[in-house]
Amino acid sequence: MRKLISSLCLCLVFVLTLSSCSGNIPDGMREVKLYFTDSSHTSLVYETVHISKEDFSDRVTLVKSVMEKLLLGPSSQEYGAIIPESVTLRGVSLSQSDPTTVNVDLGGDYYESLSQEGNASGELLARYSIICTLCQFENIKKVKFYVNGKDMCDSFGNGDIILPMGSEKIMTESPTGEGTQTEKFVTLYFTDKKGKKLYAETRKAVMSDNSVEKTVITELIKGPVSDDYYETIPSNTELISIETTEEVCFVNFTSEFTRGFESGSAKEKTIVYSVVNSLTRISGIEKVQILIDGKKPEEDKNQLFSVPLERDESILAEK
DSSP states (O other): OOOOOSOOOOOOOOOOOOOOOOOOOOOTTEEEEEEEEOTTTSSSSEEEEEGGGGGGGGGHHHHHHHHHHHOOSSSSTTTBBOOOOOOOOEEEEEEESOOEEEEEEESHHHHHHSSGGGOOOHHHHHHHHHHHHHHTTTTEEEEEEEEETTOOHHHHSSOBBOOOOOGSSSSOOTTTTTTTTTTEEEEEEEEEESSSHHHHHHEEEBTTTTHHHHHHHHHHHHHHSTTTOBBOOOOOOEEEEEEEEEEEEEEOOOOGGGGGSTTSSSSHHHHHHHHHHHHHTTOOOOOOEEETBOOOOOOOOSSSSOOEEEEGGGGGGOO
């Protein structure tokens, strides 16, 4: 079953703050919210501005008008512009497959400017500032990003394609406050409706017992944030133990793990490699051995539990 989680693809800290707005709305104008960052660059805040009612004539015109104001930055000195000045708006269009999704094509050195000092959280805030700004309008549910005419990818353009995303998946409260020591970026692999390929999803997760391995599995069990992906591990599965020895990660699940598929099926391979490929993203892990209740399952037609498995790139969806 598809799992919709009310969490940010990366557990970022979000504080939505309304800036002071003096006076009434001028004739022929309407109020909109523009999302920026606070002084610490860890939270989103918004301030209200006025735009012409004529800009609401169609969604493309509206998005262009709002994006132009967003790229100008905030008027309040207390807020910061998370999108660099060098980034421009190349174009706006509506998705042909989903009229509630708007395509935003950003120009300039988007990746280069935001990749300075490995500022991955800054890139995420930039993206989500646009999502929150545009998805405040009733007939815009998701935003699909492009950079210089090409699909936007994570890892500053070197990773997987970022699928359309809406603001309902962005958390408004952080469970960990401002502490960054207990959070880590992880890349997880989920499947689609067909269940034959794996798709990467990156998020900022709260560390579980200071273990990256346990954090990855915990987040994998939670399921995907994106509506376009489907969970792989059954949600009632529990992690009994996880340990890495000599570059092999031993993952011990409860029996619920194997109840999500038939032995020898294509679905089995997808589920198993969602675990293997997610864990082998971690430095120091070359292979993964999956155990069920502390032992290898007796029925293992695909022999996916008999030996430690290496990463399989062939099961990953093409960009």
